[in-house]
Amino acid sequence: MNSTTSKILLITLVFFILGTAMTLPAAAQDQGQVQNQEPKQPRFRAGVYFEGYMINDKNLKSFYHHSQRNLPGFEASIHTVYNIDIWASYRIYRDETKTTFYEKTDKFRINAASVGLQYRPFRWKFLEPFVGAGLDFYSYKETVEAGSDISGASGNATGFYVQAGTYVDIFKFIALRAFYRYNGVKKTLANPLPDGSKSMDLGGHEFGGGIVVRF
């Protein structure tokens, strides 16, 4: 996916979120009785989670021999209006293998940051589902152990994400969070990979759960 397409898609997603944010308060007013009965909701949420990241790139999966990596993540959000939060997350994707002949350790790391909006349209009993979308900012780096003639490489990539999930209330200030997220992060490489590929798809599916503190 080229950058123009990504931008169009991101703008569409932003408008979708904003539109959702504009329409959902009306729906919420239909349930105003319920809402009015609830205490004022916390403004901040912060949490940790543990997720599985199923990266799309077939070369990465082939070379590092993993189709999924489990990794921790951090997230934080600030409530704005109409159950819309500005939401951000940070997680580190790591994989490791040996070079093919000299068997030097080859590490691959993605510092993945996501920023977007999250909308919690309603609360049903102890569940508070959400949807969200935003932008991904990835920084990747390959490091090869000394002793090989191979040099690593690094770079940046941007993309988008969409996600959905739910908070599960545990206590007043603590909730669990379960989610699914899809990332679309593609990178066109200046130099082709050894197999000749010139594009890299760092996006993929994320799913996981964590705990969130609300205050």
Added chain:
Amino acid sequence: MKRIATISAILLIVLCIMAANGDAARPRIKLMPEETALLETQAAAVVKTIKISGNQAGNKRYPGVCENANGDRLVIYRGPNILYWYTFARKGASWSAPAVIPNQPTMKSCTSTDVEADSTGRFHCLWEDLQKTLIYASFLNGKWTTPTKVSSAGKHDMGGSIAVRSNDEVIIADVNFLRSPNNSKEIILYFKGKNDSHFAQKNITNDRESSTMPAVAVDPNDHVWVALKSDLDLRDTALITNLYHFDRNNSLIDSETLSVKSGWNFWPHIAANSEGKVMATWVLAQSADYFSRLYDPRTRNWSSIMKVNIGTPNKPWATFWSKLAAHGKDFYLAAMNSGRYLRLMKFNEKTQRWVNVATISDDPVYYFDLYSGNDQMLIAWDNANDPSNVYLTTVDVPALGPSTSRISGTVRKDSSGLSGVTMTGLPGNPTTDSSGEYGMDVDPGWGGTVRPQKSGFSFSPLSITYSNVTSNQTGQDYAAFLAIRSVANLKVEKRVERGFFNGYTLNALTWEANPENTEMGLAISSQRVYRKARAEDNTKWARIAEPAGSILKYEDRNVPSDSDYVYAVTCVDDKGNESAIY
């Protein structure tokens, strides 16, 4: 009266025949019927005999004869008044007038003459005088050098012999008389190089053997062979014929007792032919028989003792003198028989027998000399029945043809000669002897590439190429090295070293140390990796790496993925010798 008349008639007929032939003493072969049966006789040879001594009064004896490469011939002999004379003539021309050899140190008779010629045509002459001193002088273009004493005055005894190497070094075998023990004698070799002013000396026997009667010969490899008589118990009861073999550096290679160890085996003679074979003869005095043995350099063995059948039962203790000469591949032997006649014989190698060629003299002979000319055997002899003359008999033999050139040298490993190296490319592919030396005659204009070969060795230079050889090529030496083997079980695999973003193709080489190098005790200091494209020829090998000797792999990195390289890995020992690429 009838008997006297008959004898007179016979004498008259003989005198008529002699008169018809002028002064020439033509050979008169008087074979008895039983002698004929005993002899193999080849087709009649062309034999001519002439008187060569001058008209000076007095007896003349002890002739020596030689022909040089120019066809010049020299005869020396003891003349009257105990002086030494010479005569000289170019072949085909008339003989010069006899003249005395000037500046002789002693004028006390002369015996035991011997003459050899060198490559320049110079004649080298040897004789002994009655003051027991060995005298040497040389002659070229009508001029004599001043005769000099080789041995210490009064120390010489019984026999002397001269030979010349291809580098014109003169070798003289001398007998040194010792007062004790029991007046024993020892053999000394004297050497004088072309530019030397004096002879160097080398003792080859000791006083306990009491050796005399040396005969010296030089083979085509410039090895020196000395045959001599030794008195083992110093009481003249066990005289044997011994042989000593020296290399070009005059180091003793081996020795051999040629005769049986009993009886009086003496007056040995020796000659080497163009193939390097060596013939030795000697006389067993009590049976008056001649014997010979032949040395083959290819097998390095002496033949068994061969009795020389000269046809007539000899008179015990009366036969005592023979001379050998090699003519190309052939050996000729001139031998006296109990003073009855002097006969020339030729050795038939196929039948291992000596074949009669011609009878040289029917008259008793005191002394004679035999020399191989280009197309004639030359026999100079004195005559007991005509002591005032010296004769020269020529016997036609096949011409040697254009002069061959000899290619010779030494193959050494470190500082020692290496034997058994086959010199491929030379005619007959000769092998080096125990001293590492080789040599082979080649025809004029010969050309070719000579390459030494021996399993387990490599050589430097690898080969020598010749073209239009017209002169002797000496010193064609090679250095031999233990042939280091290249590595064993070399395997090449095309592999890829890659990370995620980058990678390259490499050819991974693996091999094993060659066990033969270990067996030879070679210390492999390094290995050299060579590479070329498969399609390139073997001159395109490029050295790309030199890993240490203990490493058994190498990766040729960053090669094009579609490359088609082939590799060779050689071994280098601690002296820098490298195995061959193959």
